[in-house]
Amino acid sequence: MSIFSLAITVLIGVLFFVAFFHFSNFLLDYFRVKASKKLALENSIRVIIFIAPAFIVLFVFILYPVFETIRLSFYDKIGENFVGLYNYSWAINDPDFKRSIINNLGWLIVVPTMSTFFGLVIANLADRVWWGSIAKSIIFMPMAISFVGAGVIWKFMYDYRGPGDQQIGLLNAVAVALGFEPQAWLTIPIWNNLFLMAIMIWIQTGLALVIFSAALRSIPNETLDAARIDGASELKIFWSIIVPYLEQTILVIWTIITILVLKVFDIIYAMTNGQWQTEVLANLMYDWMFRGGGDSGRGSVLAFCILIGVTPILAWNLYRHKQDQKV
Amino acid sequence: MKKITFTSVLSQLLLLFFVVAWIVPTFGLFISSLRDKDVLAISGWWTSFTTTEINEIYRTEGKDAQIKEGNYYFIKSNLFDGGQEKEIFRFGVTSKNIDEYKVGETALFKDQTEITVFENGDYVWKSKEEFKKKKGKRIFVSAKSPPSFTLDNYKEVLLKEGLGQAFLNTLAVALPATLIPLIICSYFAYALTWMKFYGRDILLATIIASLVVPLQMCLIPVLTIYNDFGALFGVSAKSFPGIWMAHTGFGLASTTFLLWNFLKTLPSEMIEAARVDGATHYDTFIKIVVPLSIPSFASIFILQFLWVWNDLLVGLVFLDKHPSEIILTAKLKELLGSRGENWEILTTGAFVSMTVPLFIFFSLQRYFIRGLVAGSIKG
Numbered sequence: 001m002s003i004f005s006l007a008i009t010v011l012i013g014v015l016f017f018v019a020f021f022h023f024s025n026f027l028l029d030y031f032r033v034k035a036s037k038k039l040a041l042e043n044s045i046r047v048i049i050f051i052a053p054a055f056i057v058l059f060v061f062i063l064y065p066v067f068e069t070i071r072l073s074f075y076d077k078i079g080e081n082f083v084g085l086y087n088y089s090w091a092i093n094d095p096d097f098k099r100s101i102i103n104n105l106g107w108l109i110v111v112p113t114m115s116t117f118f119g120l121v122i123a124n125l126a127d128r129v130w131w132g133s134i135a136k137s138i139i140f141m142p143m144a145i146s147f148v149g150a151g152v153i154w155k156f157m158y159d160y161r162g163p164g165d166q167q168i169g170l171l172n173a174v175a176v177a178l179g180f181e182p183q184a185w186l187t188i189p190i191w192n193n194l195f196l197m198a199i200m201i202w203i204q205t206g207l208a209l210v211i212f213s214a215a216l217r218s219i220p221n222e223t224l225d226a227a228r229i230d231g232a233s234e235l236k237i238f239w240s241i242i243v244p245y246l247e248q249t250i251l252v253i254w255t256i257i258t259i260l261v262l263k264v265f266d267i268i269y270a271m272t273n274g275q276w277q278t279e280v281l282a283n284l285m286y287d288w289m290f291r292g293g294g295d296s297g298r299g300s301v302l303a304f305c306i307l308i309g310v311t312p313i314l315a316w317n318l319y320r321h322k323q324d325q326k327v
Numbered sequence: 328m329k330k331i332t333f334t335s336v337l338s339q340l341l342l343l344f345f346v347v348a349w350i351v352p353t354f355g356l357f358i359s360s361l362r363d364k365d366v367l368a369i370s371g372w373w374t375s376f377t378t379t380e381i382n383e384i385y386r387t388e389g390k391d392a393q394i395k396e397g398n399y400y401f402i403k404s405n406l407f408d409g410g411q412e413k414e415i416f417r418f419g420v421t422s423k424n425i426d427e428y429k430v431g432e433t434a435l436f437k438d439q440t441e442i443t444v445f446e447n448g449d450y451v452w453k454s455k456e457e458f459k460k461k462k463g464k465r466i467f468v469s470a471k472s473p474p475s476f477t478l479d480n481y482k483e484v485l486l487k488e489g490l491g492q493a494f495l496n497t498l499a500v501a502l503p504a505t506l507i508p509l510i511i512c513s514y515f516a517y518a519l520t521w522m523k524f525y526g527r528d529i530l531l532a533t534i535i536a537s538l539v540v541p542l543q544m545c546l547i548p549v550l551t552i553y554n555d556f557g558a559l560f561g562v563s564a565k566s567f568p569g570i571w572m573a574h575t576g577f578g579l580a581s582t583t584f585l586l587w588n589f590l591k592t593l594p595s596e597m598i599e600a601a602r603v604d605g606a607t608h609y610d611t612f613i614k615i616v617v618p619l620s621i622p623s624f625a626s627i628f629i630l631q632f633l634w635v636w637n638d639l640l641v642g643l644v645f646l647d648k649h650p651s652e653i654i655l656t657a658k659l660k661e662l663l664g665s666r667g668e669n670w671e672i673l674t675t676g677a678f679v680s681m682t683v684p685l686f687i688f689f690s691l692q693r694y695f696i697r698g699l700v701a702g703s704i705k706g
Contacts, residue, residue, distance in 0.1 A: 006499040013503040013571055017510045025609040032607075046608050047524045054515035054579060055530075060552070061576020062537050065545035072547060079551075118345070125342040128335065135342050137692065139349045144688035144695070145681050146637030148656040152663065152677035153352045156359065156670065168371045168670070170355060202349065207699060214700045234334050263541045266639045270660050285543050286640070289550075296547050303543040310539045321535050325528070 017053070024049045066307070073300035077293075087297040097302075100279045104309070106193055107200070107264060107280065112257040114201045116250060119208020123216055124238060126209075136213060140206035147203070147266030154199045155271060160184040189277040196278060199267050204260065208253045215249040216242070255313050262309045281306050360678045361476040364671035378473050381413075382425060387442070387452055387463030400454045406466060407448040413470040418444045425467035436464065444468065480675040488672060489650050490679050493658040497636060498683075499567055500646070500654055504574035505632040508582045509624060511575070516586035517612050521598055531587070537580035546644055549573060553645070565652065570645040577641065578631050585630075585701060589623040590616065626698030629691055633684055655680040 028049065032042050076083050091097045122139055126132035142150060159169030163182055167173040172182040186192045219242065227237050243250075265282035272278045274287070285302035288295050359372045370379060385406040392402045407413065417426035420434045420442065428434045433443045440454040444466065485491040518524070519531055550564075557564030593616065601611045617624075635641075639656040646652045648661070659676050666672045688695060 003495060006495055009567055010499050010503050013568060014506045014510075017507055021510070021514060025607075029607060029609070043522075043608075044524070047518060047522050050514045050518035050522065050608070051524075051530075053511040054583065057511065057572065057576050058533070058537065058579055061545060061549055061573065062540060062580065063533070065548035066540060068548035069544050122342065122345050125338045125345070128338050129342060132342075135346045138346050140692075140696075141353070141685070141688060142349070143699075144633060144684040145353075146639065146656050146684070148639050148659050148663075149637070149677045149681050152659060152673050153356045155663070156356060156674060157352050159670075166370055168368070170351070170371065170373070173371050173373075202352070205349075210696045211700055214696075259539050259541075263543065265543075266656070269639070270663055282541075282543055286643075289547060289644075296551075299547055303541065303547070306541045307544050310541060314536055314539045317535055317539065318532060321532065 020053065021049070069300045069303050072296050073304050075297050077295035077297050079296045083297065087301045090298060091301050091305075096274070096279050096284055099277055100281045100284050100302075101305075103193055103278065103280050104262065107197060107261045108258060108309075110194070110197050111200045111204065111261045112254050114197075115204040115208050115257050116253050118201065118205040119212050119253065120243070120246070120250070122205070123209050123212035124242065126213070127216060136209060139209055142203045143206040145203070147199075148270045150199050150203055151267055151270035154195075154202075155186075158185040158195060186272055186278075187276045192272065192276055192278055196267055196271060199271075200261065200264065204257050207256070211249060211253055212246065215246050219245050255316075259310055259313060262306055281309075356674050357678055359670060360480055360675040361478070362480075362671070363475065363477055364480065364669075366472065367671050367674075368668075375476075376474055378471050380469060381472050382467065382469050385448075385466050385468060387450065387466060389461045389463045390458040391461070393458045398455070400457050402450075402452040402458065402463075404450065405448045406444070406450060406468065413448070413472050415444060415446055415448060415468045415470045417469040419467040420464070422465075422467065426469045442466070480671045481679070484672055484675045484679060488662070488676065489653075490655065490658060490676055492650055493653050493655045494679065496646075496652060497654045497656075497680075500570055500574070500642070501632055501635040503567075503571045504578070504635045505628055507571055508575045508578045508631060509628060512579060512582040512586055513617070513620070513624070514612070516583050516590050517608070517616060519583070519587050520590040521595075521611075522608060534580050534583050534587075538584055540580075542577055542640060545577065546640075549576070550644060563647075565645060565647045567646075567652075570641065573641055573645050574635050574638070578634065582627055582631060585627050585698065586620070586623065588701060589620060593619060622694070622697075623701070625691070626694045626701065629687060629695045630698045633687065633695075636684060 025046070028042065028045055072079050073087055074082060074084060076086075122135070126136050129135070145153075156168075157170050158172075159167070160172055160182060161167050161169075167176055167182055171185065176182055185195050223241060224237060227241055232240070263282050264280055265286060268274060268278055268280050268283045269286065274280070274283050281302055285299050285306070288299040288302060355372045358375060359367055362372065362375055366375070366379075366381065369381070387406070388402055388404050392404060393400050394403070395401075406415075415430050417429055418434070419425040419427040420436055421427075428444075430444060430446050433441050435441055438454075440452060440458075442450055442452045442464075444450045450466070485494075519527060519534075553564040553569055556562075597615065598611055601615055602608075606614070637656065638654075639660065642654040642657050646654060646657070648657065653661070659673075659680055662669075662673055662676055
């Protein structure tokens with residue numbers, strides 16, 4: 001499509017929603033003048049106008065699909081015949097599924113830990129030097145890039161040429177300069193997972209960094225000064241004052257990155273597509289959505305597994321929300 | 328004056344290490360996208376700042392270019408097509424010995440013709456008899472190539488590889504997929520904050536639960552709905568409006584939650600005063616709440632826009648891979664598969680896909696960070 005027709009489509013799409021709210025409210029006001037004092041009715045119609053579009057979207061795209069996916073996980077590949085737990089027993093016996101679970105667990109342990117740790121350390125370091133904000137900007141930058149873009153960046157870093165050739169991937173160039181054999185990093189089972197995780201850590205450290213930076217400012221200076229006067233070393237202050245003080249923030253960052261990691265798809269799909277034992281649940285699920293014309297039963301089981309993974313966080317969020325509402 | 332201590336020097340060095348480690352991958356990509364594709368394929372990007380030695384093969388011109396001077400026939404020309412700033416220092420005429428001669432020396436071909444190659448690529452090929460062959464001969468040269476950068480890769484990628492169209496497609500997906508949720512969620516969040524109705528608390532709890540529901544849980548049923556809808560009305564199941572609504576749905580919970588978080592910090596006296604004065608909720612929303620919310624709208628706009636711009640999964644599922652619909656990330660993934668070794672295309676393509684996010688990042692970083700922090704404090 002040409003720029004022009006694209007622009008028109010976009011404009012119509014957006015204006016449709018603006019117009020909906022404007023005219024429905026306009027009509028309501030218009031008839032209110034005539035119907036005089038029926039305030040209760042007017043208010044409930046207004047509530048419906050305000051929430052209906054969002055609620056319909058929420059229902060069609062989130063609420064209904066969640067329950068439908070759970071239902072489909074008990075049905076066959078086209079979602080018509082009930083098959084009981086067949087899809088689940090398939091999953092348990094499927095080697096790709098086992099591999100995905102193990103890999104996802106690895107991702108869950110390594111990525112949130114390392115991102116949070118690096119974020120915390122860098123936030124502290126950046127607070128002490130005059131060029132700290134520039135440093136933060138640079139480390140935060142990968143947050144703006146797509147996972148696929150980051151995939152290309154790192155695939156280039158990991159590029160492999162035969163031992164005799166000039167290496168154009170930085171990692172292999174360094175390895176060769178240090179006297180090692182060049183490696184095809186992404187094809188070495190087990191270790192290749194770490195090279196993929198490195199990409200996610202590279203991206204998510206920025207998130208941890210900015211949130212920690214904001215939180216660090218809330219630590220009272222008196223506490224830190226008092227500790228310094230008492231002769232505590234910077235390392236001691238870090239572990240005994242800053243880390244305990246930021247406990248809540250650490251937990252929050254941990255959960256955000258955990259949710260993200262459970263859903264990790266783009267990086268695997270773009271870099272290895274699950275080859276060389278790097279399969280994860282989200283990629284396997286995408287695969288089954290389309291493999292052999294699509295198998296909605298197996299795809300749904302895999303999606304459901306990801307949902308189970310986030311359920312503890314979901315429950316915890318709801319619990320905290322309830323606590324907040326009471327106050 | 329602060330005194331320079333061991334710890335402060337150590338923290339500077341440590342931070343410097345992190346900064347370098349974080350910037351180098353992106354920097355390498357950027358530099359590579361500006362390099363000549365032949366050089367890029369055989370040397371690391373870090374060598375591009377210094378003069379490098381490269382071995383290349385050129386072909387002389389054939390019989391059409393010959394001139395006769397005295398008893399001899401000559402072909403005089405330049406090996407480089409022109410404009411190349413390379414400096415030849417050795418050359419050869421057989422593949423077995425590619426750097427047999429120094430520049431200025433005269434080499435002998437098997438057919439007893441003689442050739443002299445000079446530093447700037449000029450050569451003189453001399454023969455007693457008339458040149459017969461239409462095709463010239465191969466010349467192997469070792470040249471010093473000074474640092475040189477080019478925008479050719481960008482031209483190639485944007486025009487020939489279809490990334491220009493993909494860029495427009497992504498924009499056509501991202502703008503409505505950001506504005507539509509912002510519009511409907513701002514009304515929704517207003518209702519959740521300032522209107523009293525039955526089931527409000529349950530709705531709010533539903534939003535908070537939806538925040539963490541993985542996208543994967545929704546893909547299959549939504550795709551089924553789209554296919555049925557498409558079949559029913561005889562339209563394509565994959566379309567721009569379709570993906571706008573999908574993104575609206577998947578971004579609805581977070582957009583609403585962020586807006587709700589902001590709206591509840593507005594002073595309730597102000598809203599109530601307006602209501603007492605007879606303003607309807609619509610007036611209050613448009614005239615009081617929206618103007619006050621512009622900064623938080625900006626933050627949410629940026630978050631959602633970047634999310635959509637960088638998304639791959641939703642684009643793969645809800646749009647065709649046809650050039651008129653494919654988005655940048657999907658195109659880039661396709662190139663990774665089909666042009667895996669053409670690094671000039673991949674690096675340039677990746678950088679093109681990053682231009683908009685990086686522009687937003689550097690110009691609106693403040694809002695971006697504010698949005699992220701606001702979303703995380705209670706996320």
